[in-house]
Amino acid sequence: MGAPAFVVAAAAAVLLCGALARAQDMDKEWARPPYRGFFGAPGSMLPQSDVDLLEFPLNLEYLETEFFCWSALGYGLDAIDANLTGGGPPSIGGQSASLTPFIRDIATQFCYQEVGHLRAIKQTVRGFPRPLLDISAANFGKVIEQALNATLDPPFNPYENSVNFLIASYIIPYVGLTGYVGANPKLFTPQARKLLAGLLGVESAQDAVIRTLLYERGMTQVSSYGVGVAEVTAHISDLRNDLGRRGVKDEGLVVAPGQGPEGLTVGNVIAGDHLSLAYDRTPEEILGIVYGTGNPAQHGGFFPQGADGRIARGLLGV
Template identity: 30%
Template sequence: MNDKIDFLATIEKAEHQRMARRNFIRMCGGAAAMTGGLSLLSACGDDDTPDPVVTPTPAPTQAPVTDADILNFALQLEYLEGNYYSYAVTGAGIPANLRTGTGFQSGVITGSGDGAARAVNFSDPVIAQYAREIAYDELAHITFLRTQLGSAAVAQPSINLSGSAAVVTPGGATVPGAFTAAARAAGVIGANEIFDPFANDINFLIGSYLLTDVGVTAYRGSARLITNKTYLDASAGILATEAYHDGVIRSSLYALGLSAPATSIFDRIQRISDSRDALDGSTDTDQGIGTASEANLVPTDANGLVLGRTANQVLNVVFLNAAVGTQRGGFFPEGVNGNIRTTVANP
């Protein structure tokens, strides 16, 4: 009980900084197309019939993504991670005062019976300490982002943290627990099995890999949209923290993978990685942790840069669905709040 009180008390001590972001849209190519069209017309002879006046159909315009949109997108990923680690450490979600905001507010779907979100009975005190520290950081991120957004902060939507075979959403739909759905899709478990991330240390780490690995790529992908250096500095700080978390998780999984009979960890992680990569398009945005003979603790490109995902790709992964226009599913069974909530075709 004291641990839980201490854990929740840290929220009141979070640092607050000012932060805002703005995205800009690059437009090009129109002038070249127009020049080509005029050249064609000039080559045609005049006739007695005037050319009909054609009013061009205006191209659909997309509202620019604002700083607040990007921050709110990041905030909802933090809601997901914050609740996961909070349940693993204390058996409860984030405090009520950190869940309010614009849009629809809902709670965490914990499930019932096997696979229900709950505190993990850690057997390794080192992994327990990792979980505790990461939980503190995630709550601090939520507090920080909400402070920067002020009244524009979006509320916590429905979050599916269950590994149960089936759960009911607040809207009344029956869906599988998100962790079980992800594990089944990746072929980590059979079609009738469940994956309970709160059952033991290894499952907890695999569940952490499912979430935190995606969080790192999401922050990397948003970096190119930030124009204000002050806000870029703050975002870089969160990205670095998430990368530290991911490094701890991947290293822990690798160490366990070297210990018999847990060598199947390498295969399970690679299957999850391949499944996520299949959801977000043809580009390589995901990597496993390697094999017993060669580690891959830091997922990077050929230049040694950490991998990144666009917001669209992140949504495909957390919705567990690559369909165009998907607005809900997976870890967010009733969708997300804010203006970044739909998906289009990935490259």
């Protein structure tokens, strides 16, 4: 026998009231003034955590922009669009690289892609001014010496030739893309996830191009150091693993037997885990790597005064 009509009506009224109350709560939630992030991003509806996670990679995007643009064009972001610098200090040591026409063309494309990334992020969150960046030959030389655990003579110079430029390029974009992979599950909003996916796609493609060009030159000797390109990439990856302090999340162009895709190749033109999925990194790992200190609270390396944004500054205790 069915329930009396008045019981059904009462239950329906309770459900309706609950639904209306929830709808009113949602209206209040989405009727908030546009979220303005740390520096204020007009029109943004992102929660603070999404803003922080989208602002953090600006550090890497600034770094990539400056290195690729200086290498390809002989000038940096100030000459392309000074507004995008936010009034931040000019980078240290940038210079035009001695590149083949083919490699210069690729570097030029990378340069303008990175400029686009800066625009995309800053159209979503306000961001922060370009931090002080050290893209000098001396700084890259320190990274390579740290990776090889040797003093090099002559010092490694990323601007000297195309091979050196590609090796220096190997150092940077991959770190950023692992950060995007790590940030993805932490984002709440579709807007933030869509932006991150777009950035990750192009950063991954850049890394694949760099690795492919280096793989083709794997046996080429790097200057007079008595070491080949593939071996140098392995040492750079080992260094990043050491500085990241979270295990293996980086692999060179050639790996030990059983460590390539499905354990069946030693060639490793694209880095990935045992399922050939991209590795992830946290902001703490990334900062330890780009600072060259292994410690997100101790700046240095490419960021002499530290990275910017709430995450990086919080880790520095600023």
